[in-house]
Amino acid sequence: MHDIRAIRENPAAFDAALARRGKAPVSSQILALDSERRACIQEAEAAQADINSASKQVGAAKAKGDEAEFERLRGLVSEKKAQVANLTEQAKVKDEALTDVLMGIDNLPYDDTPHGADEADNVEIRRWGTPATFEFAPKEHFELPATQDGLDFETAGKISGSRFVILSGAIARMHRALAQFMLDTHVNENGLTETNTPVLVRDEAMRGTGQLPKFAEDSYQTTNGWWLIPTSEVTLTNIVSGLTLDETQLPRRYTAHSLCFRSEAGSAGRDTAGMLRQHQFEKVEMVSVTHPDHSRTELDRMTKCAEGILERLELPYRTVALCVGDMGFGARRTHDIEVWLPGQNAYREISSCSVCGDFQARRMNARFRPAGGGKPEFVHTLNGSGLAVGRCLIAVLENGQQADGSVEIPKVLRPYMGNASKISADGSLA
Incomplete structure (x- = not known):
């Protein structure tokens, strides 16, 4: 959410920042609502002052036996009380309307966020690794002989519908091994x-990280009102909701391996083959809560943490800075990491690391107390995938495929897989 004081102080700068995202100016609408809300509050305060003054005069009129003045003052107090109640309710309605508007406006990009309208304008930061050259036409993950018994889309479809998969045998073990390896690396090394x-979370948690109200259709809600998390960013970030931390407690850095659920609204026809885009998937998430002065540097650190996982798995990747037109609702700058998938002959997103500034903190009322004293300030929050487990499984399978139909297991994963070096063409570990 945005700081109304900053919009009051420089509405032109606010509209200019939104214009970089291709959004229409909204400061005049916001300031009109804010002005109406503040006018109601001021009128209510003035009416309350009249009540306080008249209440003191009521006793004096009674003591003097001035019944006419006494009744006039009593009527005035009654009238002003009704006025205060009405103005207070109007102020509340306008405050809620103002909050709704502010909640629905995209975060403002940092100055170093690239300009552009869509993914074609994203800026490559770096590449790592060289895509392997195969002596055969590389297959996609679901076409590999080694995965035919380990990836079951048909049975999953019978049970749950499209965009679900059942993993079994060596494939299920590799999926588990990847998540374990990611967690161990983030905890022990990062x-x-x-x-x-x-x-399962409440409305407040989803609202705090920006999933509500704008993106309700992208998530699943239970009949009793809970939401299934689209990412553990929601729960990890909300750990600090409503708290005022000491500055010495910053930064806080969390990681979690969790199930994630997304309805994929609006993605019909995209990546329907295989397990690249699923309604239920697993992800190892990273969340940082930092001092405002350190959040931009923390984004680079978080990006390196995610990249390091791919490097240890020996998977080629490239890192891009998203342009303003391709960046998510709550981000001020985002780094996407795209892993090489030889079966698609393309780089595909496997991690997205974003710095949100105080955008989420204002929604959650998460603050810190400066070490040198002074008023509490809002923390800054960041989130990133470290990594998407299913997509990492795809990348390992496709990059490790061999001419005989087997898949070579990356060296760092072998201790998690009984020291096996490959998945044979028949799906067994060897």
Whole structure:
């Protein structure tokens, strides 16, 4: 959510920042609502002052036996009380309307966020690794002999419908191994705190991280009102909701492996083959809560943490800075990491790391107390995939495929898989 004071102080700058995202100016609408809300509050305060003054005069009139003045003052108090109640209700309605408007406006991009309208304008930051050259036409993950018994889309479809899969045997074990490897790396080498959080949350948690109200159709809601999390960013970030931390407690860095659920609204016809885009998937998430002065640097650190997983798995990737037109609702700058998939002959997103500034913190009322004293300030929050487990499984399978139909297992995963070096063409570990 946005700071109304900043909009009052420089509405032109606010509209200019939104214009970079291709959004129409809204400051005049916001300031009109704000002005009406403040006018109601001021009128209510003035009426309350009249009540306080008249109440003091009522006793004096009674003592003097001035019944006419006494009744006039009593009537005035009654009238002003009704006026205060009415103005207070109007102020509340206008405040809710103002909050709704502010809640629905995209975050403002940082100055170093690239200009552009869509993904074609994203800016490549770096590449790592060289895509392997195969002596055969590389297959997609669901076409590999080694995966034919381990990826069951048909049975999953019978049970749950499209965009679900059942993993079994060596494929299921590799999926589990990847998640375990990611967590171990983030905890032991990257200094993140391992966390296990719920997958069912209240409206407030979804609203705090920006999934509500704008993106309700992208998530699943239970009949009793809980939401299934689209990512553990929701739960990890909301750990600090409503808190005022000491500055010495920053930064806080969390990681969690969780199930994630997305309706994929509006994605019909996209990536329907295989398990690239699923309604239910697993992800190892990273969340940082930082001092405002350190959040931009923290984005680079978080990006390196995600990249390091791919490097240790020996998977080629490229990192891009998203342009303003391709960036998510709550981000001020985003780095996408795209892993090489030889079966598609393309780089595909496997991680998205974003710095949100105080955008989520204002929604959650998450603050810190400066070490040198002064008023509490809003923290800054960041989130990133470290990594999407299913997509990482796809990348390992496709990059490790061999001419005989087997898949070579990356060296760092072998201790998690009984020291096997490959998945044979028949799907067994060897």
